[in-house]
Amino acid sequence: MEQELLLKLKRKAADVRKNIIDEVFSAGSGHPGGSLSCADILTVLYFKHMNVNSSTPKDPDRDRFVLSKGHASPVLYSVLAEKGFIPKKDLLTFRQADSYLEGHPSVKDVPGVDMTTGSLGQGICAACGMAQMGKLDKKDYRVYAILGDGELQEGQVWEAMMYAAHYKLDNLTAFLDHNGLQIDGDITKVMSPEPVAAKFEAFGWNVIIVDGHDMNQIDNAIEKAKKTKGKPTMIVAETVKGKGVSFMENQYGWHGKAPNQEQRDKAIAELDAYIENLGV
Amino acid sequence: MKKATRAAYGEALAEYGSNERIIVLDADLSKSTMTATFKELYPERFFNTGIAEANMISSAAGMATCNKIVFASSFAIFAAVRAAEQIRNSVCYPKLNVKIAATHAGISVGEDGATHQAIEDIAIMRALPNMTVIQPCDGRETKQAVKAIIDYNGPVYLRLGRLAVEDIYDNSYEFQIGKGVQLKDGCDVTIIATGLMVKPALDAYEALRSQGILARVINIHTIKPIDREIIVKAARETGAIVTAEEHNIIGGLGSAVCEVLCDEQPAPVKRVGIEDKFGKSGKPEDLIKMYGLTAENIIIKAKIAMALKKQ
Numbered sequence: 126m127e128q129e130l131l132l133k134l135k136r137k138a139a140d141v142r143k144n145i146i147d148e149v150f151s152a153g154s155g156h157p158g159g160s161l162s163c164a165d166i167l168t169v170l171y172f173k174h175m176n177v178n179s180s181t182p183k184d185p186d187r188d189r190f191v192l193s194k195g196h197a198s199p200v201l202y203s204v205l206a207e208k209g210f211i212p213k214k215d216l217l218t219f220r221q222a223d224s225y226l227e228g229h230p231s232v233k234d235v236p237g238v239d240m241t242t243g244s245l246g247q248g249i250c251a252a253c254g255m256a257q258m259g260k261l262d263k264k265d266y267r268v269y270a271i272l273g274d275g276e277l278q279e280g281q282v283w284e285a286m287m288y289a290a291h292y293k294l295d296n297l298t299a300f301l302d303h304n305g306l307q308i309d310g311d312i313t314k315v316m317s318p319e320p321v322a323a324k325f326e327a328f329g330w331n332v333i334i335v336d337g338h339d340m341n342q343i344d345n346a347i348e349k350a351k352k353t354k355g356k357p358t359m360i361v362a363e364t365v366k367g368k369g370v371s372f373m374e375n376q377y378g379w380h381g382k383a384p385n386q387e388q389r390d391k392a393i394a395e396l397d398a399y400i401e402n403l404g405v
Numbered sequence: 406m407k408k409a410t411r412a413a414y415g416e417a418l419a420e421y422g423s424n425e426r427i428i429v430l431d432a433d434l435s436k437s438t439m440t441a442t443f444k445e446l447y448p449e450r451f452f453n454t455g456i457a458e459a460n461m462i463s464s465a466a467g468m469a470t471c472n473k474i475v476f477a478s479s480f481a482i483f484a485a486v487r488a489a490e491q492i493r494n495s496v497c498y499p500k501l502n503v504k505i506a507a508t509h510a511g512i513s514v515g516e517d518g519a520t521h522q523a524i525e526d527i528a529i530m531r532a533l534p535n536m537t538v539i540q541p542c543d544g545r546e547t548k549q550a551v552k553a554i555i556d557y558n559g560p561v562y563l564r565l566g567r568l569a570v571e572d573i574y575d576n577s578y579e580f581q582i583g584k585g586v587q588l589k590d591g592c593d594v595t596i597i598a599t600g601l602m603v604k605p606a607l608d609a610y611e612a613l614r615s616q617g618i619l620a621r622v623i624n625i626h627t628i629k630p631i632d633r634e635i636i637v638k639a640a641r642e643t644g645a646i647v648t649a650e651e652h653n654i655i656g657g658l659g660s661a662v663c664e665v666l667c668d669e670q671p672a673p674v675k676r677v678g679i680e681d682k683f684g685k686s687g688k689p690e691d692l693i694k695m696y697g698l699t700a701e702n703i704i705i706k707a708k709i710a711m712a713l714k715k716q
Contacts, residue, residue: 185472232470232499240470241499247463247491254467257452258428262471281491284460292452 126344130173134340136405137207138168142369143396144203144216150389152220155228158379160200162304162337162364163271167204169343170269179209182236188266189239189255193248194273194302195229196381201238202226210237246279248272249299253289256297256357267351270299275307277318283328289357290329297357298350301325302337304366306377325359337362370395406544407569410600411508413544414565415439417551418476422447424555428468430454430477432461437567438478438508458488462505466495469502474555480514481507481523485562489529496560497533504554505530506563510540511651512684512692513568513601522684528656530562531629537582538629540564542603543573546626549580557582566651568689570601573624585632591619594707594714595639595646599625599658601698602649602677608700613707620707628658636665640672645710647675649703651693654678673713675706 126134141164149155167190171177175188192201199219206213211226218224225234229243239255242248252270259266276282289297301321309315318324325332331353335342343362350358366380367373370392384392418429419442427447433456435441444451454461458479465475477484484507485492496503507526514522531538539554539561541547547565554561573588588603589610598606603624613620621643623635640646646666648659659676666672679696693699 189470191467240467241494244490244494246459247466247495250460250463250491251467251470251495253460254464254469255471257464258468258471258473261428261449281457281459281463284454284457285464287457288454288460288464291455 126341131340132403132405134168134172136400136403137172138165139369139396139400141168141200141203141207143393144206145199146370146384146389146392148199148202148216148219149383151217153383154220155199155383156196156381157199157384158306158366158373158376159194159273159302159304160197161368161370161373162366163197163300163302164200164369165338165340166271166300166302166343166362167200169340169347171204171208173344174347175269176266177208177237179237182210186264186266189252189268191240191248191252191268191270192230192242193252193270194245194276195242195248198228198230201230205235205237208237211235245273245276246281249282249285252297252299253285253294256289256294257292259296260294266296268297272299272301274301274303274305274312274318274321277321278316286325286328286330293355294357295354298347299357299359301359301361302364303361304364306366306375306380308377308380310377322361329356331356331358332361333358334361334363337364338368369399407571408544409567409569410541410544410547410565411439411567413547414506414508414551415442417548418443419446421552421555426472426474427555428452428473428475430461430465430475432456432458432479432483434479440478458483459491462488462491463495465503466499466501474502474504476504476506478506478508480521481510481526481564482521485526485530486523493533497535500535500559502558504561504563506565508565509567510564511566512679512696513566513651513689515567515689515692516686518686519683524653524679524684525656527564527628527652527658531661535560536629537561537627538564539582539627540600541626542600542624543570545572545574545576545578546580549578550626553580553582564600566601568601571604573603580626583627583630583632585635586624586626587621587635588624589620589622591621592643593619594711595621595623595643596649596703596707597623597625597636597639597646597658597662598649599628601651605698605700605703606649609703609707612700612704618707625658628661631661631665633665633669636662637670640666640670645673645714647677647703647706647710649677651698652678653681655681673710675710677702677706
């Protein structure tokens with residue numbers, strides 16, 4: 126992609142990360158680690174690829190996005206705010222009793238959210254259903270989904286893997302946010318889903334492995350997925366949990382914990398310094 | 406004429422299936438749930454998920470977000486009990502237009518035995534916010550219920566049986582979601598029944614009448630939202646209630662009726678149902694007797710309820 130666009134997207138991803146920190150900080154709870162790890166993927170999707178418009182959030186022809194790892198709601202709300210689906214100031218009401226921004230995304234409450242998720246394994250199945258209807262209705266929309274790597278331990282995920290390949294859902298592109306950590310620690314120590322790429326291939330998916338923080342690689346993989354016929358695509362994104370905030374990176378303790386004031390300020394300062402370095 | 410409610414479900418899908426918003430899913434049981442008829446007529450709108458009920462329910466939810474009316478069918482034990490959490494989080498919480506049409510409910514499954522006999526599904530389904538729970542008592546009621554839930558926008562659990570059951574209604578019957586039906590009037594006791602227990606309730610009515618006891622008989626096809634008015638009126642006017650259902654006595658119709666009455670019109674209630682135990686293999690007719698799902702048992706309980714009223 127062009128350098129100018131790349132810089133713009135990098136800047137956007139940094140803004141998305143700042144929102145994530147402030148959402149979780151203001152809520153006093155939430156999941157920063159796994160939100161930061163897929164921030165670059167959502168940024169490339171929403172700001173380069175997806176055909177969505179905040180003035181027509183229920184357009185039947187729009188592309189769909191399902192956050193199967195629903196606990197990463199801060200990154201989704203953050204991107205939806207940056208896209209104009211929800212007011213940015215509302216992000217600070219995240220997880221509050223009088224807010225519509227639930228701890229996990231709710232399709233009936235939040236404009237731009239395409240499916241209620243949070244119970245792991247269910248989102249990817251819903252995405253299959255949407256892709257199937259796209260085929261039936263002969264629509265050109267594409268369906269995107271993000272899975273967590275710990276989520277792969279849910280058996281229901283593999284039911285969906287079978288289903289999507291069986292029905293040749295080539296309008297479905299899923300990402301694996303492969304950050305290697307879950308609540309109780311290293312995924313390979315808790316219950317290893319490895320080798321993930323070989324498993325997806327064995328289930329009949331087109332598999333592309335990318336650096337999940339390299340926007341050019343993410344972009345190219347999405348383009349390849351669009352051109353792939355007869356198979357759904359799984360983009361295995363090698364990511365870093367907590368990416369972009371030094372003290373959160375690769376620390377499973379930041380899976381579901383909010384920063385205190387000092388940590389929040391430090392995180393924002395780091396992201397601001399990163400933005401200044403970008404010079405855009 | 407005898408017909409299983411699952412057979413009427415299959416016929417109804419065929420009859421109303423020309424509506425292009427209707428999608429039917431099944432988990433490898435289409436010949437038993439009778440969705441195979443729809444598959445023959447509208448193969449492009451039928452999807453077999455294989456033996457994967459969790460995915461069936463969650464993918465149904467995704468389809469429903471695309472302005473579809475999705476029927477997802479399996480045996481009650483696998484649809485409502487195995488996939489209960491998918492129904493809760495993927496369907497009920499977002500209030501999506503998915504109809505869980507579950508066949509082979511209750512012990513009348515017969516020979517397959519306890520593993521395949523859902524006796525707790527009403528309890529689970531009716532505890533879910535946004536869920537409507539319907540159990541028709543014969544073929545005609547089933548067909549009308551299918552038509553009504555196609556027109557209703559939201560989650561529905563439709564509880565159907567394997568066993569052929571006798572007609573209760575004729576062609577003049579008009580089904581309305583949430584509206585109980587008084588089949589017989591009486592002033593001494595009220596029998597409130599659902600599903601295949603409606604027929605034994607009517608048999609009990611005749612036997613009681615020959616003994617000089619006038620029983621009111623009510624068919625509750627919609628267990629949620631339940632017809633509070635008809636139940637309260639029956640308690641006020643007859644003073645004693647018997648419920649009858651092919652379900653655990655915990656959490657089903659009996660519980661739902663008791664909830665209404667203790668809120669609004671306390672009255673003695675006796676419950677006929679499966680006494681908190683698992684089913685077993687056997688001929689359906691034998692099991693129905695063995696588990697006390699009979700007119701005789703309804704009569705016994707009716708007399709106990711009447712005695713309690715007098716105390």
